[in-house]
Amino acid sequence: MIPNQLNRIAYGGGLFLVDVPSIFMNCIFEGNIAQGGGGSIAQIGQGGGMSIQFSDLEFASAEFVNCVFRNNTSLSDIGSNGLGGTGGGLALVSVPTLGGTATVTKLVLQDCIFEANTATGKSKMLPGSGAAQGGGLYIEHQPVSPSVREFEFRIQNCSFIENVVKASMCESVAATADGGAISAVIYSPSGLSIENSTFR
Secondary structure (H helix, E strand, O other), rough: OOEEEOOOOOOOOOOEOOOOEEEEEOOOOEEEEEEEEEEEEEOOOOOOEEEEOOOOOOOEEEEEEEEEEEEEEEEEEEEOOOOOOOOOOOOEOOOOOOOOOOOEEEEEEEEEEEOEEEEEOOOOOOOOOOOEOOOOOOEEEOOOOOOOEEEEEEOOOOOOEOOOOEEOEEEOOOOOEOOOOOOEEEEOOOEEEOOOOOOO
């Protein structure tokens, strides 16, 4: 169990991993906060419960079995440019570096619960800034070459319950809020597979 952590450097309120293939079983991430901050180009708050980033692994994978993400928050009070909170419960970002060796990114969620997580953003000055994405889960996959990069994203027997994504207006500029349960930005010929899961 990883409870009640406040990470003010923006990534992974409970846990932050970079290029680490991982398997999590029977874990609980509860009451954690990833908080981005201001400046002229601000940091987002990414992965309230946990944030995983992949860039150069040949086979990048993260598997979660019977895990719970509950009451986690990603948020950002931005400066003049930037994004809002992404992945209130969990964020997975796969953006390989140019010339990197990464070929496959795999994410599997099985028998997991995402409950009452929140991603929050606040706009300031620029339209489109402060966008909040993925109250429960945020996925981003941007391959250098889509023809040689594969992405496998599978959700089985999971529950997404009362997750929230919200954005507020600042200086008369509205921000967007996308995907209360899941927000996915995937540039790949591979698709998503969601089976026997509940969204409410």
